[in-house]
Amino acid sequence: EPEVTQTPSHQVTQMGQEVILRCVPISNHLYFYWYRQILGQKVEFLVSFYNNEISEKSEIFDDQFSVERPDGSNFTLKIRSTKLEDSAMYFCASRLRLAGGVNEQFFGPGTRLTVL
Amino acid sequence: EDQVTQSPEALRLQEGESSSLNCSYTVSGLRGLFWYRQDPGKGPEFLFTLYSAGEEKEKERLKATLTKKESFLHITAPKPEDSATYLCAVQAVNAGGTSYGKLTFGQGTILTVHP
Incomplete structure (x- = not known):
């Protein structure tokens, strides 16, 4: 069964450093998302991406964040x-665009980011 | 602002003891309500999508229902393997009247089923 994959599973970095989190969405899906979950808190929306551009973003997604689909398979944050x-768990998700535009998102296993 | 509130925060059941989880929502225009299961350290796993009031969906021991203000996830004769956090999320139209799929999640209900 197709699934969303994410790498790395755990990333430790020093404050001020740049990190890139990678995702491979399900191959025929057209909408891509990033969410994050701080330990013990709700899953929060960061950004949605469709047709090679950001379609919606939250207040969390400031100038320090960017997304890219560098090729036909990867989606990066x-x-x-x-x-x-x-510091949080970052989840990538993807969905197949259907007529009417409402259908489920499938989530990856997450990347745990620890900033020291 | 879209809001989703789940109750109870935690629920302990004996194996076979049926119960319900609640998800109350306030949105400008609901496009869909989703239930996910999340195991510790894992990503949310899709369970159900509900689109309109009165709709019901079933899968094994789980049944999800939807009204105009809330959704219920009914668990019939649960087993220990049903232990997980159950997340409710809504997709709504944005300020421009469109929807690109942004999900707003509740804080989840932690379900523990004892043998």
């Missing part, structure tokens, strides 16, 4: 200068 409060 870059944090330019990490802060302690960026």
Whole structure:
């Protein structure tokens, strides 16, 4: 069964360093998302991406964040200068665009980012 | 602002003891309500999508229902392997009247089923 994959599973970095989190969405899906979950808190939306551009982003997704689909399979989230409060589990998700536009998102296993 | 509130925060059941989880929502225009299961350290696993009030979906021991203000996840005769956090999420139209799939999640209900 197709699934969303993410690498690495755990990333440890120093405050101020750049990190890139990688995702491979399900192959025929057209919408891509990043969410994060700080330990013990809700899953929070960061950004949605469709047709090679950002379609929606949250207040969390400031100038320190960027997303890219560098080729036909990968979808990346870059944090330019990490802060302690960026420590969280980051989930990638994808969905197939259907007529009417409402259908489920499939999530990857997550990347745990620890900023020291 | 879209809001999703789940109750209870935690629920302990004996194996075979049926119960329900609640998800209350406030949105500008609901496009869909989703239930996910999340195991510790893992990503959310899709369970159900509900689109309109009165709709019901079933899968094994789980049944999800939807009204105009809330959704219920009914668990019939649960087993220990049903232990997980159950997440409710809504997809709504944004300020521009469109929807690109952004999900707003509740904080989840931690379900523990004892043998």
